[in-house]
Every structure is written in C-alpha cells, then in structure tokens.
Amino acid sequence: MKIALIAHDKKKKDIVQFTTAYKPILEKHELFATGTTGKKIMEATGLNVHRFQSGPYGGDQQIGALIANNEMDMVIFFRDPLTAQPHEPDISALIRLSDVYEIPLATNMATGELLMHALDRGELNWRQFVHGKKDD
Numbered sequence: 001m002k003i004a005l006i007a008h009d010k011k012k013k014d015i016v017q018f019t020t021a022y023k024p025i026l027e028k029h030e031l032f033a034t035g036t037t038g039k040k041i042m043e044a045t046g047l048n049v050h051r052f053q054s055g056p057y058g059g060d061q062q063i064g065a066l067i068a069n070n071e072m073d074m075v076i077f078f079r080d081p082l083t084a085q086p087h088e089p090d091i092s093a094l095i096r097l098s099d100v101y102e103i104p105l106a107t108n109m110a111t112g113e114l115l116m117h118a119l120d121r122g123e124l125n126w127r128q129f130v131h132g133k134k135d136d
C-alpha cells in the first residue's frame, strides 16, 4: 500500500510517536510525506519515506495529485485544528480529494491507530484493485 504521512508543526511530535510505534506495520508499505514531516520521521525511525515539497510549498497538492490518480491508498494527516495555516486551500483540497476517491483518511491519532490495525489485518487489501484506475 502507498501511505501518505503529513503533520502540521504542532503535531510533528505526534506523527513521530505514531510512526515509531507503528514502524513494524509501516515498514511493509511504500511511504510518502510532505517535506518536513518526512524528514523528522526518517530521522526518528529510519523508515524510508519519499519526501515531497513542504506542505505550504505544494507538498499537499503533490499528494493530492497521487490521490486523483488512484495512486495513494491511505492518508494519515495529523492536522492542527487550532492554528490557521497559510495554505488552507491546499489542505481542504487534499481532504476533499480523499473523500472524492474514498481514500481512508485519518486526521487525528485515534483514527490513525484504527487504520493501522485495519491495514495490518488486511482489511484494505481491496485498494490493490483500484490502483491507477480513472473514474469513467
């Protein structure tokens, strides 16, 4: 599975804690992240993560493009609901596209943990049948 990992600044410690705890599951999959999130995850866990641009510089849109091509299977996005972000339109677009393409999306730690356990039980294996498909 292709998994996107994203966290706003006040949630960076959470995503590092999360990816450390779930490394045994995550290391079986192809990981992608926005720039700074990916850097911190790689430094803390040693996981191999494909880094895009930083979120405010287009990283969210790069991940959104993969979603639109059915080339992303899950998004773990620990967003900060209490801090205004300069790239709010990009964030909204990414979340909207996750719903358009019915991509499992976690915007907080609790939901992220549920998705990790579901992933590990094989409950998302259906995603392999939609890779690369475009809507008719």
Ligand SMILES: O=C(CO)COP(=O)(O)O
Binding pocket: 006, 007, 008, 009, 033, 034, 035, 036, 037, 038, 053, 054, 055, 056, 059, 060, 087, 091
């Ligand atoms: O702003 C972000 C997502 O909207 C995260 O970007 P960074 O991982 O580069 O901090």
